[in-house]
Amino acid sequence: MLVVDDDAAMRKMLRRLLSSAASVEDIQEAGSGGEAIEMLPSFSPDVVIMDAHMPGMNGAEATRQIKERFAHIIVIGVSGTDDHSMREAGATTVLLKGDVTTALVELLESMAGSTE
16 A cells, blocks of 8 residues: 655554554555656555645646556545535545544545455
8 A cells, every 4th residue: 555645644544543453464655746757667556645736746647547557556635625626537435634534544444345
């Protein structure tokens, strides 16, 4: 799994949440959309948790590039607002940052249940 957010505290919180809530073998972090794109050839996660609003390459553009090059990767957007650009770029869903802890746990549990 790859967590992409320009806010280090948010990355840390998401990493801690994912480590405790899901059976995730490896969680990597990136501080920008560009950094995430650079990491993907050597680290190919099943899921990317992507912040929508970052300086430089925003989440929508990073998601678009990920889906073009690595169509099998599931991108889950995280935004402070209901950001339609993430869905248009190929994100499976967009979670509001205020609801991210509960919503992300529920989403990952439902995804895990559908693959068993």
